[in-house]
Amino acid sequence: MPSKIAFAASRAPVAQAAHATLTQRYGNAPLAEADVIVALGGDGFMLQTLHDTLELLAPVYGMNCGTIGFMMNAYAEDELVERLTAAEEAVINPLSMRATHTDGRQSRALALNEVALLRAGPQAAKLQITVDGRLRMQELVCDGALVATPAGSTAYNYSAHGPILPIGADVLALTAMAAFRPRRWRGALLPKTAKVRFDVLEPEKRPVMADADGTSYRDVASVEIQSEPSISHRILFDPGHGLEERLISEQFT
The missing domain is CATH 3.40.50.10330 (Probable inorganic polyphosphate/atp-NAD kinase; domain 1)
Incomplete structure (x- = not known):
């Protein structure tokens, strides 16, 4: 008591x-x-x-x-x-995020729900996706993409038509928002141990911001995301x- x-x-x-x-x-x-x-x-x-x-x-x-x-x-x-x-x-366990900005600065954050990359200008973002060091998507043209935990899968992830994940699942959801190329690509399910990297293509022309549980980081060039089991x-x-x-x-x- x-x-x-x-x-x-x-x-x-x-x-x-x-x-x-x-x-x-x-x-x-x-x-x-x-x-x-x-x-x-x-x-x-x-x-x-x-x-x-x-x-x-x-x-x-x-x-x-x-x-x-x-x-x-x-x-x-x-x-x-x-x-x-x-x-x-x-x-x-939260997600840990390390963002590298276009000027070389780095930002780190933790997120219980999700880490999202969002276009910060009038044009769609162009993202390259690498998982565990292996290039998985050469170019994703979209409004954004996110990686969500099971606890956060009913939040922004679900609004973006991502899957709801059981709380005990050792899985992360990678979900695209308004994907234009590949057309209507919804994303992927990844093991909890996966290390996801987004590289922003044409960051000066198509600026992108990263958001970790509502805290935003502007003008990112790349973002690395993984689950943090030590926390x-x-x-x-x-x-x-x-x-x-x-x-x-x-x-x-």
């Missing part, structure tokens, strides 16, 4: 009101001392909280004070300690409402 709960809330008024109510009722431990962290907001804030608390040992339990709340539990003020005690844990995020869900169940349910709605 968790004795120290730390609350974090998005800036949305409904989340701030929930934060005030819950901290008054259950207290609010410092993040570094907490047994569990309760995130109040939507999926975007949940991702932010997971990134911000990466170095801490406490798992994160989200309560939905946002819109969709795919990664969140239902909001309720009563019996929170009992819910946290009974919660089921899901462990997620684990712990997320708590109410029994029967974990990520695996949500991923299955999403396919029947």
